[in-house]
Amino acid sequence: MAVSEVQFAEWVQQYYPAVYRRCFYLLGDADEADDAAQETFLRAYLARERYDPTRALRPWLLTIATRHCLDRLRRRNRRPTIRWDDGQAPYAVPARAEDTLLKDEEHARVRREVAALPPMERTLVILHYWENLPYEAIAVQTGLSVHAVKSRLYRARQRLARILEES
């Protein structure tokens, strides 16, 4: 399918926030998420001839974004730097008025432990609990089978339960 420049610009306008959010959730850093979202759209632009218009565009873009972020996470040798709520990142999420300080600390702790999971388990937990995706959609976007998604999510939950109990 030939996608015109105008049409592609509309895709960016419409779907960039969702792609950025996915990258931010997976990478945990605003700058890196912005870079990953741009890279996602570059890849989509280069592959736009292969896009099947009978299928939904949003999952296609999010699949590219998820796999790209997974590659980035795997390339990281060290434990990722968490900047979700520490206020140091230029686009850190501001604390919400209804959140108490205690609640904030609890959320930050859970996020830290989620971020410390191995890349694939971290991705599965985020897609399931933060993006509310069903197992089938997660399987498509990560390239795993539904069975593998379920078993790895189970392992991730066990690990998180153990770590959160200990701390």
Added chain:
Amino acid sequence: MAIRNTEALSHLEKRLRAARPRDVEPPPGYTQRVQSRITAHLRRTWWLSLTLSAALTILAVLGLALWWSLGGPQFAPMRAFAAAIHALLWLMERLPWLEGVLLVAWASAVFQALGAGWWLRRYCRRRPCIRSFPRTQSHLQPQEVRQ
């Protein structure tokens, strides 16, 4: 420690869902940033292909110049090969046993190639994970075909 009951599981799930960062918005100006990223990529690709074709052209010109300096149309690389064959024949005339040694070496190479082929075929039947040697269906057991 495994999650033993559904209550503990549901508590963990609740904590996980509650920890989702809210109000995540991209920094403004993303349309322009994507556009300039694509433009930069296309420009880089164009320069790369231009550089590659220029390098190939220079190599071709240098090769042509070398060939011309070696004598141009008079230069025949096959002469070196012919000289090597001639030297071997000259050696075989003087050393009669060399012919037998070469024949044995040739036969051994053929047998080794056949043996390696047979072993690979057998190995690939047992290890279908090697995808560069695809299995044909004819030699599979019925239960394997069903799988």
